[in-house]
Amino acid sequence: MLTVTLLGTGGTQPLPHRALAALAVTVAGQTVLLDCGEGTQTALRRWGVSAYRIGQVLLTHYHGDHILGLPGLLQTLSSLGRTAPLTVTGPAGLDAVAGPIMALAGPLPFAVHWQEACAPFAAGPLTVTPFPLEHRVPCCGYALHLPRAGRFDPERAKAAGIPVALWRRLQAGEPVDGFTPDQVLGPARRGLTVVYATDTRPCPAVEQAARGADLLCMDATYADDADLDKAKLYGHATCRETGALAAAAGVRRLWLTHYSAAVTDLAPGLAAAQAVYPDAVAGTDGLRLELDFDKEETL
Numbered sequence: 001m002l003t004v005t006l007l008g009t010g011g012t013q014p015l016p017h018r019a020l021a022a023l024a025v026t027v028a029g030q031t032v033l034l035d036c037g038e039g040t041q042t043a044l045r046r047w048g049v050s051a052y053r054i055g056q057v058l059l060t061h062y063h064g065d066h067i068l069g070l071p072g073l074l075q076t077l078s079s080l081g082r083t084a085p086l087t088v089t090g091p092a093g094l095d096a097v098a099g100p101i102m103a104l105a106g107p108l109p110f111a112v113h114w115q116e117a118c119a120p121f122a123a124g125p126l127t128v129t130p131f132p133l134e135h136r137v138p139c140c141g142y143a144l145h146l147p148r149a150g151r152f153d154p155e156r157a158k159a160a161g162i163p164v165a166l167w168r169r170l171q172a173g174e175p176v177d178g179f180t181p182d183q184v185l186g187p188a189r190r191g192l193t194v195v196y197a198t199d200t201r202p203c204p205a206v207e208q209a210a211r212g213a214d215l216l217c218m219d220a221t222y223a224d225d226a227d228l229d230k231a232k233l234y235g236h237a238t239c240r241e242t243g244a245l246a247a248a249a250g251v252r253r254l255w256l257t258h259y260s261a262a263v264t265d266l267a268p269g270l271a272a273a274q275a276v277y278p279d280a281v282a283g284t285d286g287l288r289l290e291l292d293f294d295k296e297e298t299l
Contacts, residue, residue, distance in 0.1 A: 001027070001290055001291065001292045002025065002026070002027045002146050002192050002194065002290070002291045002292075003024075003025070003026040003027070003288065003289070003290050003291075004023065004024070004025055004026075004194055004215060004217075004288065004289045004290075004291065005023070005024040005026070005047055005048075005049050005286070005287070005288045006022075006023055006217070006255065006257065006283050006284065006285060006286065006287040006288070007019060007022035007023060007024055007039075007040055007043035007044060007047060007049070007285065007286075008020045008021050008022040008035075008037050008038075008039055008040060008043055008285060009021075009257045009258065009259060009283045009284060009285055010037070010065070010258070010259060010261065011065055011198075011199070011221055011236075011258040011259060011260055011261070012065050012260065012261055013065075013261040014037070014038045014039050015261060017285065018259070018285055019037065019038065019039025019040065019042065019043045019285055020037025020038045020039055020040075020065040020066070020068075020069070021035040021037040021060075021065055021066050021198060021257070021258055022034065022035050022036055022037055022039075022040040022043060022069070023035065023196055023217055023257075024044070024049045024054075025126070025144055025194055026049065026053075027124065027125055027126060027146055028124060028125055029053060030053055030054075030055045030124045031049060031050065031053050031054045031055065032054075032055065032056045032057075032058060032123050032124075032126065032128070032144065033054050033056070033057045033058070034057075034058045034060070034142060034196045035058070035059060035060055035066045035067070035196075035198075036057060036059070036066070036067060036068075036069040036070040036073055037064075037065045037066050037067070037068060037069050038065070038068050038069050039069065040069035040073060041069060041072055041073055041076055043285060043286075046286065047285075047286045047288070051073065051076055051077060051080070052077065052080050052082060054073075054077075054086070055084075055086070055087070055123065055124060056086070056087045056088075056089065056123045056124075056128075057070065057073075057086065057087070057088045057089070058089050058090070058117070058128065058130075058142050058196075059088065059089065059090035059091075059094075060090075060091070060133065060139055060140060060141065060142075060196070060198060060199065061090070061091060061133075061135060061137050061138060061139035061140070061199065062090065062093060062094075062097045062137070063137065063199070066199075067097065067101070070088075070101055070105075071101050071104035071105045072105075074086075074101070074102075074105035074108060074112065075105055075106065077108075077110065078105075078106075078107075078108050078109055078110070081109070082109065082110045083109055083110050084110060085110055085111040085112070085113055086110060086111070086112050086113070087112075087113045087114075087115055087123075088112060088113070088114050088115070089115045089116070089117045089121075089128075089130075090114075090116065090117055090140075091116070091117055091130070091132075091138040091139060091140040092116065092138040093137075093138055094114050094115075094116050095114065098112075098114045117130035117140050117142075118130070123144070125146060125147075126144050126145060126146055127144075127145045127146075127147065128142055128143070128144050128145075129142070129143040129145070129209065130142055131143065131205045131206070131208070131209045132205050133197060133198075133199070133200035133201075133203065133205065133206065134200050134201040134203045134205075134235060135199045135200055135201070135235035135236075136234065136235045139199060139200065139235075141195065141196055141197035141198075141200065141205075141206060141209060142195070142196050143193060143194075143195045143209045143210075143213070144193065144194045144195075144196075145191055145192070145193045146191050146192040146193075147188065147191040148188065148189045148190065148191040148192075148293050149171075149173055149181065149185050149188060149189070150185040150186035150187045150188050150189060151185065151186045151189070152167065152170075152171040152184055152185060152186075153184055153185065153186055154167070154184075156183065156184050157170070157183070157184045160179070160183050160184070162179050162183070162184065166179060167184070170183070170184050170185075171184070171185070173185075189293070189294075190293070190294055191293070192214050192291050192292075192293065193212070193213045193214050193215075194213065194214060194215045194217070194291070195209050195210045195213045195215070195216045195217070195218075195251075196217050196218075197209070197210070197216070197217070197218045197219060198217075198218060198219035198257060198258040199219050199221070199235055199236055199258060200218075200219050200235065200236070200237065201231070201232065201235055201236065201237060201241075202237050202241045202242065202244070202245045206218070206245060206249075207245055207248055207249045208249075210245070210246070210249040210251050211249045211250060211251075212249070212250055212251070212252075213249070213251045213252065214251075214252050214253060214291050215251070215252065215253045215254075215255065215289065215291065216245075216246055216249065216251040216253070216254050216255070217254075217255040217257055217283065218237070218242045218245070218246070218254065218255070218256070218257065219236055219237045219242065219257065219258045220237060220238070220239045220242045220256035220257060220258065220259065220269060220273065221234075221236035221237060221238075221258055221259060221260050221263075222236060222237070222238045222239070222260060222263070222269075223238070223239050223259075223260075223263050223265075223266075223268050223269030223272065224238065224239075224268065224269070224272070225238050225240055225241075225272070228241075236258070238269075238272070239256055239269035239270065239272045239273040239280075240272040240273060240275065240276060242254070242256060242273055242280075243272065243273030243274065243275065243276040243277035243280050244276045244277070246273075246277045246280065247276050247277045253279065253281070253289070254273070254277055254279065254280045254281065255281050255282075255283040255287065256269065256270065256273055256280060256281070256282050256283050257283040266282040266284070267282075269282065270282040
């Protein structure tokens with residue numbers, strides 16, 4: 001099972017009811033934090049996501065509304081007695097940002113590893129795939145995938161002479177006593193995929209990364225296509241555009257996020273997105289979703 005919690009849905013300016021960009025993806029007791037805008041620490045506490053259990057921070061880019069919560073978060077982790085290292089990943093330009101953030105955070109009792117997002121990597125049981133976004137500065141989105149092994153085949157286990165006492169560990173994907181999971185598992189089944197893409201214009205890279213995703217959480221800065229020229233100028237999307245991309249990608253769920261501070265009523269933008277993707281949801285701070293594997297499905 002995988003839990004997704006929207007911690008902040010605002011862009012540029014925080015509002016009393018809307019923190020700046022942040023999303024938490026939790027699996028097996030560990031959390032990956034995507035972006036860390038102002039208000040992230042308060043949101044973590046308010047919505048019941050443990051800061052202590054954050055193992056990785058993924059930054060889409062280095063505009064203030066996506067990173068200014070990070071120095072404070074590092075300080076809080078220090079006060080909580082954290083000693084385990086923390087990895088922070090982001091697009092090109094990460095080195096220039098790391099120094100000021102570490103200077104603001106001050107001495108820490110744990111190591112912070114800064115890693116440029118250029119290839120798929122593991123974050124606990126998740127496989128994280130960065131992909132380029134179209135914004136005014138280097139920016140990347142992330143596809144987080146939780147794989148699911150094939151079904152255990154007891155007949156194959158018996159034929160291979162594998163003791164019953166080892167079956168559970170092999171089913172969990174663990175090689176044991178010279179036996180390997182591939183000896184007893186069928187074809188891989190459909191896993192779970194969450195895609196986070198903000199700030200960006202709709203573009204082929206987002207559509208490709210989001211194809212068939214269980215959840216797409218995407219930039220929907222402007223409610224009305226009357227602001228389309230502004231969206232193109234600043235590298236953002238309108239709600240209708242985000243809905244159209246979700247429909248083209250065949251995603252299972254869509255959350256709109258990263259609203260302009262000028263958007264005080266989410267209903268018009270949601271209606272525009274639902275005109276092309278009827279199941280669109282207007283993301284709000286604290287929105288949470290628990291995703292589980294399909295009961296009967298194989299790749």
